[in-house]
Amino acid sequence: MKTELLYFDDKYLFPEPITSDGFIFIPNEGDTLILNGWGYIVGRKEYSYEPGITKVVIFCSRERKKRK
Numbered sequence: 001m002k003t004e005l006l007y008f009d010d011k012y013l014f015p016e017p018i019t020s021d022g023f024i025f026i027p028n029e030g031d032t033l034i035l036n037g038w039g040y041i042v043g044r045k046e047y048s049y050e051p052g053i054t055k056v057v058i059f060c061s062r063e064r065k066k067r068k
Helices: none
Strands: 003-009 018-020 032-035 036-050 054-064
Touching: none
Parallel strands: 003 054
Antiparallel strands: 003 018, 032 036, 036 054
């Protein structure tokens, strides 16, 4: 079964979903994703199931200041 991760702030953070056929790390609430010097704090997650694929939308909020 495939798994797709979609990180979302005000827009999708990656142009393509992160896809895996095996095990994939799904962050917990409060975890931080570092991308282009910005920290994105993981909030809620929404799961949807389709035949052969599980989609996970991870909602994030960007930190106020860029990390150094």
